[in-house]
Amino acid sequence: MGLNQGRKARVIAKIKGFTDLEPETADEASRRWISVHKPNGDDSQTVTVSFGDQSASRKESYELDYCYDRKEGNSLVYEREVKSLVKDVFSGENATVIAYGARGSGKTYLIQGSEEEPGLAVLAMTEILSLAEESGKLITISCFEICKDHAYDLLSPERQEVFVWEDVAKRKIQLQGLSQIPVKSIQEFQKLYLSGQNLHKQPHKILAEPHQRSHKGLIIHVFSGDKSDALPIGKMNFVDLAGYEDARRKSTDGVNLLENNKINKSIYALHNVIYALNANESHVPYRESKLTRMLHDSLGWRNQILMLTCLNSSFCRDSLYMASLASRSCKGANRFIPDSTKKAKSMVRTTLHSSYKKGIPGSVSATVTKQIGTRVRITENKGNGKFSAIRGRKLFDEACHSTKSNMATKEESLSLEVVPATKQNIQEEEPSPLQAVSAEETEKAVKAFSTEQTKMPNKVVWTNEDNHDEATPNINSNAKAFLCVVADHTMDKENQLLVANDNESPPISARLQELSSNLKLLYSTTPSCIEIPPKMDIYFDSQVSTEILEPKTPEPSLSVNDKLEIEEASCSPWKAFSAYSSKMKTSLVDEYLRFLNTASKEDLKRLKGIGEKRATYIVELRDESPEPFKKLDDLKDIGLSAKQIKGMMRKEIGELFS
Numbered sequence: 024m025g026l027n028q029g030r031k032a033r034v035i036a037k038i039k040g041f042t043d044l045e046p047e048t049a050d051e052a053s054r055r056w057i058s059v060h061k062p063n064g065d066d067s068q069t070v071t072v073s074f075g076d077q078s079a080s081r082k083e084s085y086e087l088d089y090c091y092d093r094k095e096g097n098s099l100v101y102e103r104e105v106k107s108l109v110k111d112v113f114s115g116e117n118a119t120v121i122a123y124g125a126r127g128s129g130k131t132y133l134i135q136g137s138e139e140e141p142g143l144a145v146l147a148m149t150e151i152l153s154l155a156e157e158s159g160k161l162i163t164i165s166c167f168e169i170c171k172d173h174a175y176d177l178l179s180p181e182r183q184e185v186f187v188w189e190d191v192a193k194r195k196i197q198l199q200g201l202s203q204i205p206v207k208s209i210q211e212f213q214k215l216y217l218s219g220q221n222l223h224k225q226p227h228k229i230l231a232e233p234h235q236r237s238h239k240g241l242i243i244h245v246f247s248g249d250k251s252d253a254l255p256i257g258k259m260n261f262v263d264l265a266g267y268e269d270a271r272r273k274s275t276d277g278v279n280l281l282e283n284n285k286i287n288k289s290i291y292a293l294h295n296v297i298y299a300l301n302a303n304e305s306h307v308p309y310r311e312s313k314l315t316r317m318l319h320d321s322l323g324w325r326n327q328i329l330m331l332t333c334l335n336s337s338f339c340r341d342s343l344y345m346a347s348l349a350s351r352s353c354k355g356a357n358r359f360i361p362d363s364t365k366k367a368k369s370m371v372r373t374t375l376h377s378s379y380k381k382g383i384p385g386s387v388s389a390t391v392t393k394q395i396g397t398r399v400r401i402t403e404n405k406g407n408g409k410f411s412a413i414r415g416r417k418l419f420d421e422a423c424h425s426t427k428s429n430m431a432t433k434e435e436s437l438s439l440e441v442v443p444a445t446k447q448n449i450q451e452e453e454p455s456p457l458q459a460v461s462a463e464e465t466e467k468a469v470k471a472f473s474t475e476q477t478k479m480p481n482k483v484v485w486t487n488e489d490n491h492d493e494a495t496p497n498i499n500s501n502a503k504a505f506l507c508v509v510a511d512h513t514m515d516k517e518n519q520l521l522v523a524n525d526n527e528s529p530p531i532s533a534r535l536q537e538l539s540s541n542l543k544l545l546y547s548t549t550p551s552c553i554e555i556p557p558k559m560d561i562y563f564d565s566q567v568s569t570e571i572l573e574p575k576t577p578e579p580s581l582s583v584n585d586k587l588e589i590e591e592a593s594c595s596p597w598k599a600f601s602a603y604s605s606k607m608k609t610s611l612v613d614e615y616l617r618f619l620n621t622a623s624k625e626d627l628k629r630l631k632g633i634g635e636k637r638a639t640y641i642v643e644l645r646d647e648s649p650e651p652f653k654k655l656d657d658l659k660d661i662g663l664s665a666k667q668i669k670g671m672m673r674k675e676i677g678e679l680f681s
């Protein structure tokens with residue numbers, strides 16, 4: 024199939040097949056719960072998946088690229104969806120197949136399969152090995168898992184941690200610590216892959232260690248030949264995501280909430296990337312999770328992506344939510360960003376840029392040392408006024424630019440060893456006598472580096488886009504150069520109330536605007552005509568309808584009590600007005616708190632008065648407790664005074680009328 028209608032990722036679904044243990048009546052019940060409308064049969068370019076609830080009186084429907092039925096097996100999905108991707112990998116592209124869905128929705132069965140029914144990864148590997156044999160290519164595999172946003176190598180006995188390094192051109196990823204093992208036969212593959220993937224199903228060596236849910240990945244690398252000088256051609260990733268489970272419900276197997284939150288967050292992060300790719304957005308938020316950072320060089324550009332939404336065949340609320348998320352990222356549309364917000368965004372960006380130009384304090388220092396070949400370190404320091412941050416960026420860009428021409432090619436990168444940069448080694452290292460203290464010296468130092476770079480072949484600049492603190496690998500003596508960039512090159516925005524960001528979801532002002540419009544709409548209606556909207560879940564509209572539903576952000580709801588109060592107040596215009604105002608305030612505050620409790624770090628930074636530091640702190644608080652902000656006063660936990668909190672709310676709401 025593979026028809027993406029011009030989009031980067033194909034998003035399809037597979038309804039879980041029945042196990043032998045399920046009763047015969049399961050089929051009938053399943054049909055009541057989930058049905059698929061294919062307007063052109065198997066050739067449909069879009070299908071509608073409809074879910075009925077247990078009473079069958081209401082339906083929710085979502086559009087996807089395709090949906091495979093319960094009885095359609097893994098081999099059919101392979102033939103129609105994955106086979107063509109295998110060919111693409113041999114012609115130099117990367118392909119990624121990702122299965123996600125509620126817990127127990129058949130993800131592992133689809134990717135890995137069973138003895139009787141091999142999964143997509145096994146079927147693909149069979150074909151890859153056969154093509155490799157015909158054409159004399161070398162195949163290696165890597166297996167990893169991601170637990171609580173840390174990646175581990177599943178093919179090394181010590182299960183070492185894997186770190187993500189990215190070159191400055193942002194097109195190449197190096198997974199440090201991830202083994203690659205050559206594979207020649209399907210038996211060899213099965214042994215390695217299944218033992219790696221099923222580690223979690225074995226009894227834990229340390230009994231006290233609790234059972235952990237994780238994302239599991241397989242990377243199949245194809246090389247140009249089978250000698251040691253072989254060049255990488257392409258790779259194929261298969262990812263079996265940990266099952267989604269609504270964090271608001273109690274976890275069934277004692278998995279702690281924190282772990283659940285991390286899993287869900289990385290599922291959202293992945294969908295935000297897919298959404299941004301399908302919507303052709305200029306910014307794709309790859310850095311929101313470990314998984315998307317690891318797959319960065321396989322997601323986007325000309326690479327192939329297949330998103331497999333696994334759906335439970337019997338009633339499962341989490342499956343509904345997954346279908347909603349899938350539909351959203353499938354279309355790459357349906358996002359609420361009013362024009363006014365776009366305008367505001369570009370205005371903010373201009374202002375921020377010009378404030379840099381005006382020389383808001385910031386500094387750049389560069390260090391050139393000869394300790395390990397040539398090394399240039401550029402750090403931007405805030406506040407000492409020696410150098411503007413924008414100048415620092417410029418110098419950095421210049422350095423990168425002159426390095427880019429010397430970037431290791433695909434061939435060269437094979438033999439390249441990465442020299443990681445960590446916050447720790449940046450700080451601990453002895454200052455060089457050449458440490459620049461003025462703009463002029465800094466510029467000279469960077470130029471020296473650039474010149475040095477142009478002389479040296481085989482060089483690539485790597486940066487760790489992960490947490491800089493996480494890696495403390497040894498400096499490799501074979502490496503000739505590296506550039507460390509202290510990532511915090513955003514200005515301290517805590518007090519500037521300005522944020523420039525291209526992130527994917529609407530800022531709070533846009534959502535508040537939406538809320539405000541909804542409330543205005545309500546206000547313009549006579550109280551007795553007020554419809555009580557049904558209670559909404561995030562992105563999930565449970566309204567009784569057979570229409571195709573667009574996944575949504577939540578809207579305000581009025582309780583029966585609200586409605587009664589408003590009706591009571593309707594006898595006096597002033598009382599009615601006061602009642603509406605008060606409800607509006609409550610809804611706005613609720614929405615604001617919900618945003619604080621759920622938004623990504625980048626989105627949080629869109630709020631007035633929330634900069635890098637506060638956003639980081641909020642995210643950390645959420646890791647400790649799933650919903651740290653229950654009332655506005657809880658903002659005091661991030662160091663705000665009552666006056667500042669009020670000020671921030673006033674500014675946020677004032678924006679609605681600007």
Ligand SMILES: Nc1ncnc2c1ncn2[C@@H]1O[C@H](COP(=O)(O)OP(=O)(O)OP(=O)(O)O)[C@@H](O)[C@H]1O
Nearest residue numbers: 039040041042125126127128129130131132265266
């Ligand atoms: N198409 C199918 N036919 C028969 N049995 C299936 C099918 N799909 C899944 N199963 C069975 O359903 C159970 C759950 O499937 P599986 O482990 O693949 O789900 P999962 O989504 O990977 O679970 P988790 O969220 O826990 O990782 C397994 O016992 C599996 O064998």
